[in-house]
Amino acid sequence: MSEIRSELKYASSHEWARLEEDGTVTVGISDHAQDALGDVVYVETPEVGQTVSAGEEAGVVESVKAASDIYAPISGEVIAVNESLEDEPETVNSSPYDDGWFFKIKPSDESELDKLLDADAYKAENDD
Amino acid sequence: MGNKTALYDAHVAMGGKMVDFGGWDMPLHYGSQLEEHHKVRQAAGMFDVSHMTVVDVDGESARDYLRTLLANDVAKLDGNPGKALYTGMLNEKGGVVDDLIVYLRDPGYRVVVNCATREKDLAWMNAQAKAFDVTLTERPHLAMVAIQGPEAIGKVKQVLGIEWTAAIDGLKVFNSVSRGDWFVARTGYTGEDGLEIMLNNEDAPGFWHALADAGVAPCGLGARDTLRLEAGMNLYGHEMDDDTSPLQANMAWTIAWEPEDRQFIGREALEQEKAAGVENKLVGLVLEERGVLRAGQQVVVDDSDRRGIITSGTFSPTLGFSIAMARVPVTVGDTAQVEIRKKLIPVRVVKPSFVRNGKSLV
Numbered sequence: 009m010s011e012i013r014s015e016l017k018y019a020s021s022h023e024w025a026r027l028e029e030d031g032t033v034t035v036g037i038s039d040h041a042q043d044a045l046g047d048v049v050y051v052e053t054p055e056v057g058q059t060v061s062a063g064e065e066a067g068v069v070e071s072v073k074a075a076s077d078i079y080a081p082i083s084g085e086v087i088a089v090n091e092s093l094e095d096e097p098e099t100v101n102s103s104p105y106d107d108g109w110f111f112k113i114k115p116s117d118e119s120e121l122d123k124l125l126d127a128d129a130y131k132a133e134n135d136d
Numbered sequence: 137m138g139n140k141t142a143l144y145d146a147h148v149a150m151g152g153k154m155v156d157f158g159g160w161d162m163p164l165h166y167g168s169q170l171e172e173h174h175k176v177r178q179a180a181g182m183f184d185v186s187h188m189t190v191v192d193v194d195g196e197s198a199r200d201y202l203r204t205l206l207a208n209d210v211a212k213l214d215g216n217p218g219k220a221l222y223t224g225m226l227n228e229k230g231g232v233v234d235d236l237i238v239y240l241r242d243p244g245y246r247v248v249v250n251c252a253t254r255e256k257d258l259a260w261m262n263a264q265a266k267a268f269d270v271t272l273t274e275r276p277h278l279a280m281v282a283i284q285g286p287e288a289i290g291k292v293k294q295v296l297g298i299e300w301t302a303a304i305d306g307l308k309v310f311n312s313v314s315r316g317d318w319f320v321a322r323t324g325y326t327g328e329d330g331l332e333i334m335l336n337n338e339d340a341p342g343f344w345h346a347l348a349d350a351g352v353a354p355c356g357l358g359a360r361d362t363l364r365l366e367a368g369m370n371l372y373g374h375e376m377d378d379d380t381s382p383l384q385a386n387m388a389w390t391i392a393w394e395p396e397d398r399q400f401i402g403r404e405a406l407e408q409e410k411a412a413g414v415e416n417k418l419v420g421l422v423l424e425e426r427g428v429l430r431a432g433q434q435v436v437v438d439d440s441d442r443r444g445i446i447t448s449g450t451f452s453p454t455l456g457f458s459i460a461m462a463r464v465p466v467t468v469g470d471t472a473q474v475e476i477r478k479k480l481i482p483v484r485v486v487k488p489s490f491v492r493n494g495k496s497l498v
Binding site: 046047049050052068070072073074075094 | 427477
């Protein structure tokens with residue numbers, strides 16, 4: 009069974025979002041998603057300064073098997089991207105919730121986080 | 137629930153991630169496709185290929201039948217029992233019904249075709265067989281294990297012991313040797329040296345576990361695909377299909393035009409295509425920027441309005457960048473562009489063969 013962290017919010021499209029103490033939101037993909045993708049070999053992140061809307065394409069993660077779009081779970085401005093993924097995309101597999109984060113957003117509307125799934129709801133969606 | 141090979145329980149016990157493949161429950165990988173890929177390039181890995189279809193062709197007219205059915209000429213095998221031939225089996229339009237290996241047995245022949253095309257292939261082979269005194273017999277009791285990599289043959293000899301050592305040592309590339317139901321061929325699909333071994337279903341799990349104990353890594357279909365693509369080997373349904381002729385699929389070398397009076401199925405269509413000028417060819421593409429080439433992406437060739445298409449694309453674990461095979465207009469030069477997510481990305485055009493015996497060819 010893949011790991012689902014209770015303190016995170018999730019999109020049905022398998023991104024997670026974590027509200028940090030400074031009010032920014034860190035985004036990555038779930039353990040379930042990295043496991044389904046297999047070995048990750050390439051990550052394309054959005055540009056710093058770019059504005060993204062909730063549910064909009066914000067990057068691509070490619071495994072040996074397939075390419076998958078990454079969607080912004082909430083709206084806001086991209087204020088940082090994880091540059092280490094350029095040289096070590098496999099970090100997404102080994103540490104999806106920590107070192108393998110994708111980008112950070114300064115949210116335009118923090119209440120959008122409430123529209124995302126909590127851990128139980130995400131687990132229920134992916135139990136089959 | 138799909139069909140299960142004799143090794144299904146072994147795959148599950150070893151942690152194989154099972155997926156449906158042409159109606160069979162097969163391992164995609166056992167944890168990391170990349171590690172399995174590297175193991176084959178650097179040491180030895182093994183694949184369960186029991187889902188492939190083995191058909192023995194016997195009878196008075198077996199040779200004549202296969203000389204009509206196949207684009208390559210089984211007469212090349214005459215007098216060399218055990219020898220193998222790679223060929224296309226074509227339809228009347230010159231499209232590829234399937235690609236296959238045919239071995240000369242003594243007497244008779246053995247044909248190994250793909251699993252996803254099994255029913256189509258058998259229907260076609262049976263339909264063509266009506267005009268000949270020939271018997272086609274499927275061999276579902278046979279499992280098939282491919283052991284590939286620089287250490288593969290040594291590991292197999294270690295497991296099979298002294299009884300087989302001399303036979304395997306004497307085995308040339310694209311040749312086989314059989315004893316009872318054991319059929320050992322020096323063939324493969326990875327660009328490495330190795331063996332493909334057919335054996336009784338009952339013997340397969342024991343053999344598989346003995347190979348694992350000898351240090352041969354179990355490998356899934358995922359690694360098989362990246363390895364074959366690096367090796368520039370065609371996959372049915374990607375590089376060729378019922379509507380694609382071997383002339384457009386880098387398979388011209390498998391067509392035996394001589395002798396001229398051998399009327400194999402599809403010959404006329406191929407001759408017409410050749411006379412009219414073949415429009416497309418299969419090339420290799422190398423992406424030197426970051427990103428991954430994928431099947432279905434369009435290829436823009438400078439002096440042609442017609443676009444090409446990527447037939448197979450992936451990240452090459454051995455090379456560390458993305459490679460692809462593509463069917464493109466024959467006017468293609470040394471470079472082209474691939475449309476990836478609406479952007480045109482430059483690629484280098486190479487021969488469709490990227491890695492052989494662990495070494496880069498690009």
